[in-house]
Amino acid sequence: MSPVLAGVLQLLALIAALALAYRPLGDYMARVYSSERHYKPEKWIYKAIGANPSAEMRWPAYLRGVLAFSAVSVLFLYGLQRAQGILPGSLGFSAIDPDQAFNTAASFVANTNWQSYYGEQAMGHVVQTGGLAVQNFGSAAVGMAVAVALVRGFARSRTGELGNFWADLVRGTVRILLPIAVIGAIILVACGAIQNFAGIHEVGQFMGGTQQWNGGAVASQEVIKELGTNGGGYFNANSAHPFENPTPFSNLFEIFLILVIPFALTRTFGRMVGSLRQGYAILATMATVWLGFTALMMWTEFAHHGPAFDIAGGAMEGKETRFGIAGSAIFSVATTLTSTGAVNSFHSSYTGLGGGIQLLGMQLGEIAPGGVGSGLYGMLIMAIIAVFIAGLMVGRTPEYLGKKIGTREIKLAACYILITPALVLCFTAAAMALPTPPHSMLNSGAHGFSEVLYAYTSGANNNGSAFAGLNADTQWFNSTIGIAMLLGRFLPMVFVLALAGSLAEQKPVPETAGTLRTDKPLYTGLLVGTILIVTGLTYFPALALGPLAEGLAS
Numbered sequence: 001m002s003p004v005l006a007g008v009l010q011l012l013a014l015i016a017a018l019a020l021a022y023r024p025l026g027d028y029m030a031r032v033y034s035s036e037r038h039y040k041p042e043k044w045i046y047k048a049i050g051a052n053p054s055a056e057m058r059w060p061a062y063l064r065g066v067l068a069f070s071a072v073s074v075l076f077l078y079g080l081q082r083a084q085g086i087l088p089g090s091l092g093f094s095a096i097d098p099d100q101a102f103n104t105a106a107s108f109v110a111n112t113n114w115q116s117y118y119g120e121q122a123m124g125h126v127v128q129t130g131g132l133a134v135q136n137f138g139s140a141a142v143g144m145a146v147a148v149a150l151v152r153g154f155a156r157s158r159t160g161e162l163g164n165f166w167a168d169l170v171r172g173t174v175r176i177l178l179p180i181a182v183i184g185a186i187i188l189v190a191c192g193a194i195q196n197f198a199g200i201h202e203v204g205q206f207m208g209g210t211q212q213w214n215g216g217a218v219a220s221q222e223v224i225k226e227l228g229t230n231g232g233g234y235f236n237a238n239s240a241h242p243f244e245n246p247t248p249f250s251n252l253f254e255i256f257l258i259l260v261i262p263f264a265l266t267r268t269f270g271r272m273v274g275s276l277r278q279g280y281a282i283l284a285t286m287a288t289v290w291l292g293f294t295a296l297m298m299w300t301e302f303a304h305h306g307p308a309f310d311i312a313g314g315a316m317e318g319k320e321t322r323f324g325i326a327g328s329a330i331f332s333v334a335t336t337l338t339s340t341g342a343v344n345s346f347h348s349s350y351t352g353l354g355g356g357i358q359l360l361g362m363q364l365g366e367i368a369p370g371g372v373g374s375g376l377y378g379m380l381i382m383a384i385i386a387v388f389i390a391g392l393m394v395g396r397t398p399e400y401l402g403k404k405i406g407t408r409e410i411k412l413a414a415c416y417i418l419i420t421p422a423l424v425l426c427f428t429a430a431a432m433a434l435p436t437p438p439h440s441m442l443n444s445g446a447h448g449f450s451e452v453l454y455a456y457t458s459g460a461n462n463n464g465s466a467f468a469g470l471n472a473d474t475q476w477f478n479s480t481i482g483i484a485m486l487l488g489r490f491l492p493m494v495f496v497l498a499l500a501g502s503l504a505e506q507k508p509v510p511e512t513a514g515t516l517r518t519d520k521p522l523y524t525g526l527l528v529g530t531i532l533i534v535t536g537l538t539y540f541p542a543l544a545l546g547p548l549a550e551g552l553a554s
Contacts, residue, residue: 003325010252014256029268033171038167042174053166057164059498065165077109077132078105081100108135133220136225143229150376153501157508177227193219193244194218195219198216216234218235226239240345266283281519284521289528298326301354337369347454355454359546360535366463367379386526400518404509412498423460440474446549
Protein backbone atom coordinates (compact mmCIF):
# COMPACT_ATOMS: atom_id res chain seq x y z
CA MET A 1 0.00 0.00 0.00
CA SER A 2 1.37 3.41 -0.92
CA PRO A 3 1.97 5.95 1.88
CA VAL A 4 -0.50 8.36 0.26
CA LEU A 5 -3.28 5.76 0.17
CA ALA A 6 -2.54 4.77 3.76
CA GLY A 7 -2.84 8.43 4.76
CA VAL A 8 -6.19 8.81 2.98
CA LEU A 9 -7.52 5.70 4.73
CA GLN A 10 -6.38 7.04 8.10
CA LEU A 11 -8.18 10.30 7.41
CA LEU A 12 -11.38 8.51 6.38
CA ALA A 13 -11.27 6.33 9.51
CA LEU A 14 -10.84 9.45 11.65
CA ILE A 15 -13.79 11.20 9.97
CA ALA A 16 -15.96 8.12 10.50
CA ALA A 17 -15.10 7.96 14.20
CA LEU A 18 -15.81 11.67 14.68
CA ALA A 19 -19.13 11.31 12.84
CA LEU A 20 -20.18 8.42 15.09
CA ALA A 21 -19.38 10.41 18.25
CA TYR A 22 -20.83 13.72 17.04
CA ARG A 23 -24.51 13.30 17.82
CA PRO A 24 -24.44 11.40 21.15
CA LEU A 25 -21.64 13.50 22.63
CA GLY A 26 -23.06 16.80 21.44
CA ASP A 27 -26.53 16.01 22.80
CA TYR A 28 -25.06 14.75 26.07
CA MET A 29 -23.08 17.98 26.61
CA ALA A 30 -26.23 20.02 25.92
CA ARG A 31 -28.05 18.06 28.61
CA VAL A 32 -25.16 18.52 31.05
CA TYR A 33 -25.14 22.29 30.70
CA SER A 34 -28.93 22.59 30.68
CA SER A 35 -29.60 20.33 33.67
CA GLU A 36 -30.79 21.75 37.00
CA ARG A 37 -29.82 18.61 38.90
CA HIS A 38 -26.64 18.47 40.99
CA TYR A 39 -25.02 15.11 41.71
CA LYS A 40 -23.80 14.34 45.22
CA PRO A 41 -20.05 14.58 44.42
CA GLU A 42 -20.72 17.94 42.79
CA LYS A 43 -22.53 19.15 45.92
CA TRP A 44 -19.48 18.23 47.98
CA ILE A 45 -17.32 20.35 45.71
CA TYR A 46 -19.71 23.32 45.89
CA LYS A 47 -19.76 23.08 49.67
CA ALA A 48 -15.97 22.90 49.83
CA ILE A 49 -15.50 26.04 47.72
CA GLY A 50 -18.50 27.90 49.17
CA ALA A 51 -20.37 28.27 45.87
CA ASN A 52 -24.12 28.37 45.27
CA PRO A 53 -24.55 26.50 41.96
CA SER A 54 -28.15 27.62 41.50
CA ALA A 55 -27.43 31.35 41.60
CA GLU A 56 -27.56 32.94 38.14
CA MET A 57 -24.73 35.31 37.22
CA ARG A 58 -24.57 38.33 34.98
CA TRP A 59 -21.48 38.62 32.82
CA PRO A 60 -19.30 40.66 35.29
CA ALA A 61 -19.90 38.08 38.03
CA TYR A 62 -19.26 35.21 35.61
CA LEU A 63 -16.01 36.87 34.54
CA ARG A 64 -14.94 37.36 38.16
CA GLY A 65 -15.42 33.64 38.71
CA VAL A 66 -13.26 32.81 35.67
CA LEU A 67 -10.48 35.17 36.71
CA ALA A 68 -10.57 34.23 40.40
CA PHE A 69 -10.35 30.50 39.68
CA SER A 70 -7.56 31.02 37.16
CA ALA A 71 -5.57 33.36 39.42
CA VAL A 72 -5.67 30.87 42.29
CA SER A 73 -4.64 28.12 39.86
CA VAL A 74 -1.61 30.12 38.68
CA LEU A 75 -0.49 30.80 42.25
CA PHE A 76 -1.00 27.17 43.29
CA LEU A 77 0.94 25.75 40.36
CA TYR A 78 3.72 28.32 40.73
CA GLY A 79 4.08 27.50 44.43
CA LEU A 80 4.08 23.76 43.75
CA GLN A 81 6.96 24.11 41.30
CA ARG A 82 8.97 26.36 43.59
CA ALA A 83 8.52 23.84 46.43
CA GLN A 84 9.37 20.77 44.35
CA GLY A 85 12.73 20.21 46.04
CA ILE A 86 11.07 19.39 49.37
CA LEU A 87 8.09 17.45 48.02
CA PRO A 88 7.85 13.66 48.08
CA GLY A 89 8.03 11.97 44.70
CA SER A 90 10.22 14.73 43.30
CA LEU A 91 12.65 12.13 41.83
CA GLY A 92 15.51 14.22 43.19
CA PHE A 93 14.69 17.23 41.01
CA SER A 94 15.22 20.68 42.50
CA ALA A 95 12.81 23.61 42.59
CA ILE A 96 11.99 25.22 39.25
CA ASP A 97 13.57 28.65 38.64
CA PRO A 98 11.19 31.60 39.19
CA ASP A 99 10.93 32.73 35.56
CA GLN A 100 10.35 29.19 34.29
CA ALA A 101 7.87 28.44 37.10
CA PHE A 102 5.90 31.54 36.13
CA ASN A 103 5.97 30.59 32.47
CA THR A 104 4.80 27.03 33.18
CA ALA A 105 2.07 28.11 35.61
CA ALA A 106 0.74 30.67 33.13
CA SER A 107 1.00 28.13 30.32
CA PHE A 108 -1.01 25.31 31.89
CA VAL A 109 -3.68 27.56 33.43
CA ALA A 110 -4.13 29.35 30.09
CA ASN A 111 -4.67 25.99 28.31
CA THR A 112 -1.46 26.64 26.35
CA ASN A 113 0.94 24.07 27.81
CA TRP A 114 4.00 25.70 26.27
CA GLN A 115 7.04 23.96 27.76
CA SER A 116 10.48 25.54 27.99
CA TYR A 117 11.82 22.61 30.02
CA TYR A 118 12.58 18.91 29.56
CA GLY A 119 9.69 17.16 31.30
CA GLU A 120 11.58 14.00 32.24
CA GLN A 121 14.51 16.05 33.59
CA ALA A 122 12.65 18.74 35.53
CA MET A 123 9.27 17.67 36.95
CA GLY A 124 8.63 14.99 39.57
CA HIS A 125 5.49 12.93 40.05
CA VAL A 126 3.73 15.39 42.38
CA VAL A 127 4.12 18.36 40.07
CA GLN A 128 3.23 16.32 37.00
CA THR A 129 0.08 14.68 38.42
CA GLY A 130 -1.00 17.02 41.21
CA GLY A 131 -0.18 20.20 39.33
CA LEU A 132 0.03 19.92 35.55
CA ALA A 133 -2.55 17.16 35.02
CA VAL A 134 -5.05 18.90 37.32
CA GLN A 135 -4.73 22.11 35.32
CA ASN A 136 -5.32 20.14 32.12
CA PHE A 137 -8.81 19.45 33.45
CA GLY A 138 -9.39 22.89 34.96
CA SER A 139 -8.30 25.01 31.99
CA ALA A 140 -10.35 22.92 29.56
CA ALA A 141 -13.44 23.18 31.75
CA VAL A 142 -13.02 26.97 31.93
CA GLY A 143 -12.96 27.23 28.13
CA MET A 144 -16.10 25.11 27.82
CA ALA A 145 -17.86 27.20 30.48
CA VAL A 146 -17.15 30.48 28.64
CA ALA A 147 -18.38 28.96 25.37
CA VAL A 148 -21.61 27.80 27.01
CA ALA A 149 -22.11 31.27 28.52
CA LEU A 150 -21.92 32.80 25.03
CA VAL A 151 -24.35 30.20 23.68
CA ARG A 152 -26.78 31.13 26.48
CA GLY A 153 -26.39 34.76 25.42
CA PHE A 154 -27.80 33.81 22.00
CA ALA A 155 -30.46 31.50 23.45
CA ARG A 156 -31.83 33.81 26.18
CA SER A 157 -33.63 37.12 25.88
CA ARG A 158 -34.51 40.08 28.11
CA THR A 159 -32.11 38.95 30.83
CA GLY A 160 -28.44 39.47 31.48
CA GLU A 161 -28.02 36.17 33.27
CA LEU A 162 -25.62 33.64 31.73
CA GLY A 163 -25.77 30.74 34.19
CA ASN A 164 -23.38 29.93 37.03
CA PHE A 165 -19.66 29.66 36.37
CA TRP A 166 -18.96 27.29 39.25
CA ALA A 167 -21.71 24.91 38.16
CA ASP A 168 -20.48 24.98 34.56
CA LEU A 169 -16.88 24.42 35.69
CA VAL A 170 -17.69 21.46 37.92
CA ARG A 171 -20.13 19.81 35.51
CA GLY A 172 -17.73 20.12 32.60
CA THR A 173 -15.03 18.43 34.65
CA VAL A 174 -17.05 15.76 36.48
CA ARG A 175 -19.59 14.80 33.83
CA ILE A 176 -17.69 15.29 30.56
CA LEU A 177 -13.91 15.40 30.84
CA LEU A 178 -13.35 12.93 33.66
CA PRO A 179 -15.41 9.98 32.33
CA ILE A 180 -13.95 10.22 28.83
CA ALA A 181 -10.44 10.59 30.27
CA VAL A 182 -10.79 7.42 32.35
CA ILE A 183 -11.91 5.37 29.34
CA GLY A 184 -9.26 6.95 27.11
CA ALA A 185 -6.47 6.24 29.60
CA ILE A 186 -7.42 2.56 29.68
CA ILE A 187 -7.28 2.44 25.88
CA LEU A 188 -3.83 4.10 25.84
CA VAL A 189 -2.50 1.67 28.44
CA ALA A 190 -3.80 -1.19 26.29
CA CYS A 191 -1.88 0.35 23.36
CA GLY A 192 1.35 0.39 25.37
CA ALA A 193 1.49 3.80 27.08
CA ILE A 194 2.96 3.55 30.58
CA GLN A 195 1.05 4.26 33.82
CA ASN A 196 3.05 3.98 37.03
CA PHE A 197 4.91 5.93 39.67
CA ALA A 198 8.30 4.32 39.12
CA GLY A 199 11.46 6.31 39.68
CA ILE A 200 14.43 6.88 37.40
CA HIS A 201 15.92 3.64 36.15
CA GLU A 202 18.60 2.55 33.70
CA VAL A 203 17.46 0.83 30.53
CA GLY A 204 20.75 -0.27 28.99
CA GLN A 205 23.80 0.85 27.12
CA PHE A 206 23.60 3.86 24.83
CA MET A 207 26.55 5.43 23.00
CA GLY A 208 29.00 3.87 25.44
CA GLY A 209 27.04 4.80 28.57
CA THR A 210 23.81 3.96 30.34
CA GLN A 211 20.49 5.51 29.40
CA GLN A 212 17.95 6.50 32.04
CA TRP A 213 14.18 6.84 31.83
CA ASN A 214 11.51 8.02 34.25
CA GLY A 215 8.31 6.23 35.01
CA GLY A 216 5.13 8.19 35.50
CA ALA A 217 1.36 8.36 35.24
CA VAL A 218 1.75 9.02 31.53
CA ALA A 219 -1.41 7.51 30.02
CA SER A 220 -3.76 9.42 32.34
CA GLN A 221 -1.97 12.70 31.62
CA GLU A 222 -1.72 12.01 27.90
CA VAL A 223 -5.44 11.47 27.48
CA ILE A 224 -6.52 14.74 29.14
CA LYS A 225 -3.67 16.53 27.38
CA GLU A 226 -5.34 15.66 24.06
CA LEU A 227 -8.99 15.62 25.16
CA GLY A 228 -8.74 19.04 26.79
CA THR A 229 -6.70 20.43 23.87
CA ASN A 230 -3.85 21.15 26.27
CA GLY A 231 -0.70 19.68 24.71
CA GLY A 232 1.91 19.52 27.46
CA GLY A 233 3.90 16.30 27.25
CA TYR A 234 5.20 14.18 30.12
CA PHE A 235 8.41 13.81 28.11
CA ASN A 236 10.27 16.40 26.08
CA ALA A 237 9.59 14.48 22.86
CA ASN A 238 5.87 14.88 23.61
CA SER A 239 3.60 12.61 21.55
CA ALA A 240 6.55 11.44 19.48
CA HIS A 241 7.76 9.52 22.56
CA PRO A 242 6.82 5.81 22.53
CA PHE A 243 5.75 5.95 26.19
CA GLU A 244 3.14 8.59 25.29
CA ASN A 245 2.17 7.46 21.80
CA PRO A 246 3.32 3.89 21.13
CA THR A 247 1.57 2.78 17.92
CA PRO A 248 -0.12 4.08 14.77
CA PHE A 249 -3.48 3.19 16.36
CA SER A 250 -2.73 5.22 19.50
CA ASN A 251 -1.67 8.07 17.19
CA LEU A 252 -5.02 8.05 15.41
CA PHE A 253 -6.86 7.70 18.73
CA GLU A 254 -5.07 10.74 20.13
CA ILE A 255 -6.02 12.79 17.07
CA PHE A 256 -9.62 11.67 17.64
CA LEU A 257 -9.42 12.85 21.27
CA ILE A 258 -8.13 16.26 20.15
CA LEU A 259 -11.00 16.85 17.74
CA VAL A 260 -14.01 15.09 19.25
CA ILE A 261 -15.21 17.69 21.81
CA PRO A 262 -14.57 20.82 19.67
CA PHE A 263 -16.53 19.33 16.77
CA ALA A 264 -19.30 17.93 19.00
CA LEU A 265 -19.77 21.31 20.69
CA THR A 266 -21.31 22.60 17.46
CA ARG A 267 -24.16 20.11 18.03
CA THR A 268 -24.40 21.30 21.64
CA PHE A 269 -24.64 24.86 20.31
CA GLY A 270 -27.41 23.97 17.87
CA ARG A 271 -29.34 22.07 20.53
CA MET A 272 -29.12 24.89 23.08
CA VAL A 273 -30.17 27.66 20.66
CA GLY A 274 -33.04 25.53 19.36
CA SER A 275 -31.77 25.11 15.79
CA LEU A 276 -29.63 22.12 14.87
CA ARG A 277 -29.20 23.59 11.38
CA GLN A 278 -27.26 26.50 12.89
CA GLY A 279 -24.95 23.99 14.54
CA TYR A 280 -24.49 22.16 11.25
CA ALA A 281 -23.53 25.45 9.55
CA ILE A 282 -20.79 26.06 12.12
CA LEU A 283 -19.70 22.43 11.83
CA ALA A 284 -19.50 22.71 8.03
CA THR A 285 -17.32 25.80 8.32
CA MET A 286 -14.94 24.12 10.76
CA ALA A 287 -14.80 20.91 8.73
CA THR A 288 -14.13 22.76 5.46
CA VAL A 289 -11.12 24.59 6.89
CA TRP A 290 -9.80 21.51 8.70
CA LEU A 291 -10.04 19.23 5.66
CA GLY A 292 -8.52 21.89 3.41
CA PHE A 293 -5.55 22.41 5.71
CA THR A 294 -5.06 18.65 6.16
CA ALA A 295 -5.07 18.01 2.40
CA LEU A 296 -2.68 20.90 1.79
CA MET A 297 -0.30 19.74 4.53
CA MET A 298 -0.23 16.17 3.22
CA TRP A 299 0.45 17.46 -0.29
CA THR A 300 3.35 19.70 0.77
CA GLU A 301 4.98 16.93 2.83
CA PHE A 302 4.50 14.16 0.26
CA ALA A 303 5.75 16.29 -2.64
CA HIS A 304 9.14 15.10 -3.89
CA HIS A 305 11.93 17.65 -4.35
CA GLY A 306 14.96 15.50 -4.99
CA PRO A 307 16.56 12.04 -4.65
CA ALA A 308 16.48 12.04 -0.81
CA PHE A 309 12.76 12.76 -0.77
CA ASP A 310 12.16 10.12 -3.45
CA ILE A 311 13.96 7.45 -1.40
CA ALA A 312 12.15 8.38 1.84
CA GLY A 313 8.77 8.70 0.14
CA GLY A 314 8.47 12.35 1.13
CA ALA A 315 9.80 14.81 3.72
CA MET A 316 10.61 12.37 6.57
CA GLU A 317 13.02 14.62 8.46
CA GLY A 318 11.82 15.10 12.04
CA LYS A 319 9.03 12.51 11.69
CA GLU A 320 8.58 9.16 13.43
CA THR A 321 8.83 6.20 11.06
CA ARG A 322 6.04 4.40 12.94
CA PHE A 323 3.63 7.24 12.05
CA GLY A 324 4.98 8.26 8.67
CA ILE A 325 4.21 11.45 6.78
CA ALA A 326 0.43 11.04 6.76
CA GLY A 327 0.06 10.32 10.48
CA SER A 328 2.40 13.20 11.26
CA ALA A 329 0.66 15.65 8.91
CA ILE A 330 -2.85 14.87 10.19
CA PHE A 331 -1.64 15.18 13.79
CA SER A 332 0.17 18.45 13.04
CA VAL A 333 -2.89 20.09 11.49
CA ALA A 334 -5.14 18.84 14.29
CA THR A 335 -2.91 20.37 16.95
CA THR A 336 -2.36 23.73 15.23
CA LEU A 337 -6.00 24.21 14.23
CA THR A 338 -6.91 23.53 17.86
CA SER A 339 -5.27 24.92 20.97
CA THR A 340 -3.62 21.58 21.70
CA GLY A 341 0.03 22.09 20.85
CA ALA A 342 0.96 18.43 21.21
CA VAL A 343 3.43 17.22 18.59
CA ASN A 344 4.25 13.77 17.24
CA SER A 345 6.86 15.23 14.90
CA PHE A 346 9.03 18.31 14.98
CA HIS A 347 7.49 21.26 13.23
CA SER A 348 10.78 22.99 12.51
CA SER A 349 11.68 20.06 10.23
CA TYR A 350 8.62 20.42 8.00
CA THR A 351 8.98 21.98 4.58
CA GLY A 352 8.86 25.76 4.42
CA LEU A 353 5.25 25.76 3.21
CA GLY A 354 4.36 23.06 5.75
CA GLY A 355 5.59 25.29 8.55
CA GLY A 356 3.54 28.12 7.07
CA ILE A 357 0.40 25.97 7.20
CA GLN A 358 1.04 25.29 10.90
CA LEU A 359 1.50 28.99 11.59
CA LEU A 360 -1.59 29.98 9.64
CA GLY A 361 -3.66 27.36 11.43
CA MET A 362 -2.89 29.03 14.76
CA GLN A 363 -3.27 32.52 13.35
CA LEU A 364 -6.82 31.78 12.20
CA GLY A 365 -7.59 31.88 15.91
CA GLU A 366 -7.64 28.10 16.25
CA ILE A 367 -11.32 27.87 15.37
CA ALA A 368 -11.41 24.91 12.98
CA PRO A 369 -12.45 23.22 15.18
CA GLY A 370 -10.38 25.08 17.74
CA GLY A 371 -9.78 24.42 21.40
CA VAL A 372 -12.25 22.91 23.84
CA GLY A 373 -14.73 25.76 24.22
CA SER A 374 -12.44 28.43 22.80
CA GLY A 375 -12.91 27.10 19.27
CA LEU A 376 -16.68 27.46 19.47
CA TYR A 377 -16.72 30.95 20.93
CA GLY A 378 -13.99 32.06 18.52
CA MET A 379 -16.00 30.76 15.57
CA LEU A 380 -19.17 32.47 16.83
CA ILE A 381 -17.26 35.77 17.01
CA MET A 382 -16.25 35.27 13.36
CA ALA A 383 -19.88 34.45 12.55
CA ILE A 384 -20.87 37.84 13.94
CA ILE A 385 -18.19 39.54 11.83
CA ALA A 386 -19.47 37.67 8.76
CA VAL A 387 -23.10 38.78 9.22
CA PHE A 388 -21.87 42.33 9.80
CA ILE A 389 -20.03 42.25 6.46
CA ALA A 390 -23.12 40.79 4.77
CA GLY A 391 -25.25 43.53 6.30
CA LEU A 392 -22.92 46.20 4.91
CA MET A 393 -23.19 44.69 1.44
CA VAL A 394 -27.00 44.72 1.35
CA GLY A 395 -27.63 47.78 3.51
CA ARG A 396 -29.41 45.98 6.38
CA THR A 397 -28.81 45.94 10.11
CA PRO A 398 -27.03 42.62 10.66
CA GLU A 399 -28.74 39.91 12.70
CA TYR A 400 -27.57 36.54 13.95
CA LEU A 401 -29.84 33.97 15.61
CA GLY A 402 -32.53 36.59 16.09
CA LYS A 403 -30.20 39.10 17.77
CA LYS A 404 -29.28 42.45 16.24
CA ILE A 405 -25.57 43.03 15.83
CA GLY A 406 -25.34 46.69 16.73
CA THR A 407 -22.51 49.07 17.54
CA ARG A 408 -21.78 47.57 20.95
CA GLU A 409 -21.69 44.00 19.67
CA ILE A 410 -19.44 44.72 16.72
CA LYS A 411 -17.01 46.71 18.88
CA LEU A 412 -16.70 43.81 21.29
CA ALA A 413 -16.20 41.37 18.42
CA ALA A 414 -13.58 43.63 16.83
CA CYS A 415 -11.66 43.92 20.10
CA TYR A 416 -11.67 40.14 20.38
CA ILE A 417 -10.29 39.80 16.84
CA LEU A 418 -7.51 42.37 17.36
CA ILE A 419 -6.08 41.27 20.71
CA THR A 420 -4.16 38.19 19.63
CA PRO A 421 -2.55 39.65 16.46
CA ALA A 422 -1.42 42.68 18.46
CA LEU A 423 0.26 40.45 21.05
CA VAL A 424 1.90 38.22 18.42
CA LEU A 425 3.23 40.96 16.16
CA CYS A 426 4.35 43.36 18.91
CA PHE A 427 6.24 40.72 20.89
CA THR A 428 7.82 39.27 17.72
CA ALA A 429 8.93 42.73 16.61
CA ALA A 430 10.44 43.45 20.04
CA ALA A 431 12.27 40.10 20.10
CA MET A 432 13.78 40.68 16.66
CA ALA A 433 14.71 44.31 17.39
CA LEU A 434 16.48 43.74 20.71
CA PRO A 435 20.07 42.45 20.69
CA THR A 436 19.75 39.39 22.99
CA PRO A 437 16.59 37.41 22.00
CA PRO A 438 17.79 36.56 18.44
CA HIS A 439 20.72 34.65 20.00
CA SER A 440 18.19 31.95 20.96
CA MET A 441 17.47 31.19 17.29
CA LEU A 442 19.02 27.97 16.01
CA ASN A 443 18.71 29.13 12.39
CA SER A 444 19.26 32.46 10.70
CA GLY A 445 17.27 34.11 7.93
CA ALA A 446 13.65 33.35 7.15
CA HIS A 447 13.56 30.09 9.12
CA GLY A 448 14.99 31.77 12.22
CA PHE A 449 12.36 34.49 11.98
CA SER A 450 9.70 31.78 11.67
CA GLU A 451 10.95 30.24 14.93
CA VAL A 452 10.34 33.48 16.84
CA LEU A 453 7.05 34.24 15.07
CA TYR A 454 5.88 30.68 15.77
CA ALA A 455 6.76 30.96 19.48
CA TYR A 456 4.65 34.08 20.05
CA THR A 457 1.87 32.85 17.76
CA SER A 458 1.75 29.64 19.76
CA GLY A 459 1.79 31.45 23.10
CA ALA A 460 -0.73 34.21 22.40
CA ASN A 461 -3.14 31.80 20.68
CA ASN A 462 -2.81 29.36 23.61
CA ASN A 463 -1.52 26.58 21.38
CA GLY A 464 1.73 25.56 23.04
CA SER A 465 3.54 23.75 20.23
CA ALA A 466 7.03 24.90 19.27
CA PHE A 467 9.16 24.98 16.15
CA ALA A 468 11.78 23.15 18.22
CA GLY A 469 14.58 25.35 16.91
CA LEU A 470 14.33 28.14 19.49
CA ASN A 471 15.93 28.13 22.93
CA ALA A 472 12.96 29.59 24.81
CA ASP A 473 14.35 28.87 28.29
CA THR A 474 15.66 32.38 28.84
CA GLN A 475 14.36 35.13 31.10
CA TRP A 476 13.17 37.11 28.09
CA PHE A 477 11.19 34.35 26.42
CA ASN A 478 9.91 32.81 29.67
CA SER A 479 8.59 36.19 30.81
CA THR A 480 7.25 37.59 27.55
CA ILE A 481 5.66 34.35 26.33
CA GLY A 482 4.13 33.90 29.79
CA ILE A 483 2.58 37.37 29.58
CA ALA A 484 1.39 36.70 26.02
CA MET A 485 -0.27 33.45 27.13
CA LEU A 486 -2.17 35.06 30.01
CA LEU A 487 -3.29 38.09 28.00
CA GLY A 488 -4.12 35.95 24.96
CA ARG A 489 -6.32 33.69 27.07
CA PHE A 490 -8.17 36.00 29.43
CA LEU A 491 -8.51 39.33 27.60
CA PRO A 492 -10.58 37.72 24.81
CA MET A 493 -12.78 36.10 27.47
CA VAL A 494 -13.63 39.55 28.80
CA PHE A 495 -15.07 40.55 25.43
CA VAL A 496 -16.76 37.18 24.88
CA LEU A 497 -18.64 37.40 28.19
CA ALA A 498 -19.47 41.08 27.70
CA LEU A 499 -20.88 40.17 24.28
CA ALA A 500 -22.85 37.29 25.80
CA GLY A 501 -24.38 39.64 28.36
CA SER A 502 -25.31 42.18 25.69
CA LEU A 503 -26.98 39.52 23.52
CA ALA A 504 -28.88 38.00 26.45
CA GLU A 505 -30.44 41.37 27.26
CA GLN A 506 -31.86 41.81 23.76
CA LYS A 507 -35.38 41.15 22.65
CA PRO A 508 -35.47 38.59 19.80
CA VAL A 509 -35.92 40.04 16.32
CA PRO A 510 -38.55 38.25 14.18
CA GLU A 511 -37.27 36.73 10.96
CA THR A 512 -38.35 38.47 7.75
CA ALA A 513 -37.89 37.88 4.03
CA GLY A 514 -34.77 40.04 4.12
CA THR A 515 -33.10 38.16 6.97
CA LEU A 516 -29.82 36.51 6.03
CA ARG A 517 -30.19 32.74 6.41
CA THR A 518 -27.20 31.71 8.48
CA ASP A 519 -27.93 27.99 8.17
CA LYS A 520 -27.36 27.81 4.40
CA PRO A 521 -24.25 26.88 2.36
CA LEU A 522 -24.03 30.47 1.07
CA TYR A 523 -23.42 31.74 4.58
CA THR A 524 -20.95 28.94 5.29
CA GLY A 525 -18.94 30.05 2.26
CA LEU A 526 -19.11 33.67 3.43
CA LEU A 527 -17.89 32.65 6.88
CA VAL A 528 -14.95 30.64 5.50
CA GLY A 529 -13.99 33.58 3.28
CA THR A 530 -14.24 36.04 6.17
CA ILE A 531 -11.94 33.89 8.32
CA LEU A 532 -9.29 33.58 5.62
CA ILE A 533 -9.44 37.23 4.55
CA VAL A 534 -9.29 38.66 8.08
CA THR A 535 -6.34 36.43 8.96
CA GLY A 536 -4.60 37.04 5.64
CA LEU A 537 -4.81 40.79 5.92
CA THR A 538 -3.51 40.67 9.48
CA TYR A 539 -0.61 38.25 9.21
CA PHE A 540 0.43 38.19 5.54
CA PRO A 541 3.40 40.60 5.91
CA ALA A 542 4.83 38.52 8.77
CA LEU A 543 4.25 35.24 6.93
CA ALA A 544 5.92 36.71 3.84
CA LEU A 545 9.09 37.35 5.86
CA GLY A 546 9.18 33.82 7.27
CA PRO A 547 7.64 30.62 5.87
CA LEU A 548 6.57 32.04 2.50
CA ALA A 549 10.06 33.39 1.80
CA GLU A 550 11.58 30.07 2.85
CA GLY A 551 9.10 28.00 0.85
CA LEU A 552 9.57 30.03 -2.33
CA ALA A 553 13.35 29.89 -2.00
CA SER A 554 13.48 26.08 -1.65
